[in-house]
Amino acid sequence: xxxxxxxxxxxxxxxxxxxxxxxxxxxxxxxxxxxxxxxxxxxxxxxxxxxxxxxxxxxxxxxxxxxxxxxxxxxxxxxxxxxxxxxxxxxxxxxxxxxxxxxxxx
Numbered sequence: 001x002x003x004x005x006x007x008x009x010x011x012x013x014x015x016x017x018x019x020x021x022x023x024x025x026x027x028x029x030x031x032x033x034x035x036x037x038x039x040x041x042x043x044x045x046x047x048x049x050x051x052x053x054x055x056x057x058x059x060x061x062x063x064x065x066x067x068x069x070x071x072x073x074x075x076x077x078x079x080x081x082x083x084x085x086x087x088x089x090x091x092x093x094x095x096x097x098x099x100x101x102x103x104x105x106x
């Protein structure tokens with residue numbers, strides 16, 4: 001019986017270690033939380049982006065902004081953008097900012 005418990009514990013441990021691999025990437029989080037307003041390419045060429053006059057992530061102002069600044073805006077919100085502090089983890093926000101940087105290079 002104890003051998004069965006050991007095998008079950010090993011399976012549960014392996015499953016628990018696999019969970020972080022299933023977590024959303026910055027791209028996935030961006031697509032579900034940001035793209036509706038900022039657009040799939042970050043240019044804010046969406047109806048909501050145009051209506052709210054959201055700057056493109058490719059604008060010089062956003063390109064020059066530090067990662068710390070972008071994290072702060074995402075956490076606290078800005079203008080009509082809602083705050084994501086408590087809705088996204090710090091790690092998710094950092095991953096989204098890293099993904100935004102890749103959009104700026106396209």
